[in-house]
Amino acid sequence: xxxxxxxxxxxxxxxxxxxxxxxxxxxxxxxxxxxxxxxxxxxxxxxxxxxxxxxxxxxxxxxxxxxxxxxxxxxxxxxxxxxxxxxxxxxxxxxxxxxxxxxxxxxxxxxxxxxxxxxxxxxxxxxxxxxxxxxxxxxxxxxxxxxxxxxxxxxxxxxxxxxxxxxxxxxxxxxxxxxxxxxxxx
Ligand SMILES: C[S@@+](CC[C@H](N)C(=O)[O-])C[C@H]1O[C@@H](n2cnc3c(N)ncnc32)[C@H](O)[C@@H]1O
Numbered sequence: 001x002x003x004x005x006x007x008x009x010x011x012x013x014x015x016x017x018x019x020x021x022x023x024x025x026x027x028x029x030x031x032x033x034x035x036x037x038x039x040x041x042x043x044x045x046x047x048x049x050x051x052x053x054x055x056x057x058x059x060x061x062x063x064x065x066x067x068x069x070x071x072x073x074x075x076x077x078x079x080x081x082x083x084x085x086x087x088x089x090x091x092x093x094x095x096x097x098x099x100x101x102x103x104x105x106x107x108x109x110x111x112x113x114x115x116x117x118x119x120x121x122x123x124x125x126x127x128x129x130x131x132x133x134x135x136x137x138x139x140x141x142x143x144x145x146x147x148x149x150x151x152x153x154x155x156x157x158x159x160x161x162x163x164x165x166x167x168x169x170x171x172x173x174x175x176x177x178x179x180x181x182x183x184x185x186x
Contacts, residue, residue: 001031002151003072003109004144007065007123008116011039020141021114022046022059028148028156030112032058036065054161069126073107078127079114079143081135089131090150096128112147114140 004025009018019042022033026046035042038061046059062068069076075096083089097108113123124130133146148156169176 001109002029002148003074003111004030004033005065005069005111005113006033006035006116006140007113007119009035009037009039009042010116011037011041014116015039015042017116017139017141018042019045021144023049024141024144025148026050026055026057027159028145029152029159030057030148031109032060034060034062034065034068036062036068038063052164052166054164055159066122069111069113069123072111073102074109074111075102075129076111076113076127077129077131077147078119078123079112079133079140079147080119080124080130081132081137082124083130083132086131086133086146086150089129093129093131093151102128110151112144114144116140 004021006018006021008014018035018039022035022042023046025033026049033046040061043059043061046057050057075093077089077093084092093110096102097110100108113119113127115123131147133143145156165180167178167180169178
């Protein structure tokens with residue numbers, strides 16, 4: 001599938017945006033997220049969402065991110081306004097995915113890196129693909145959503161979490177939520 005690395009999180013000021021990065025990753029098809037700098041509060045709030053809405057999305061904090069990025073065995077893609085256009089970068093990434101990753105185990109799961117504060121050159125150099133969602137500065141949440149939507153070819157939001165306690169029925173007006181209390185309590 002896809003894993004996300006959220007870099008540069010500043011617990012004092014980025015709580016809300018990083019939480020949104022994680023929720024977007026989960027909702028739009030990623031398997032999990034690693035967050036640096038560590039923030040137990042964010043881990044907790046994302047786990048709560050998963051408890052209610054289902055699935056087994058993984059969330060973890062990293063004390064050090066360089067070994068994590070360096071050691072990833074699948075292709076690495078960094079979302080940055082300086083990168084290749086979305087279509088071009090996506091084609092390069094898909095090629096790498098189909099060939100298997102650069103690491104020894106040759107995993108095909110891409111790692112998607114998004115920043116907060118300025119991202120160090122190490123990231124640009126280590127990632128096989130630097131990809132932009134337009135060359136204007138905007139938000140890591142928007143960039144990740146566009147990336148995942150394209151990566152899953154428009155199906156990213158068609159997700160169904162089997163063990164969801166709360167399940168929403170789409171409705172033209174108002175809120176229709178089914179609370180399935182008898183379904184697992186993980
Ligand atoms: C609010 S931006 C901050 C960028 C920071 N000021 C810098 O100079 O690198 C946070 C993150 O959003 C993502 N981002 C912002 N605009 C983007 C774009 N046009 N395409 C892809 N990613 C983008 C990047 O991952 C970036 O690290």
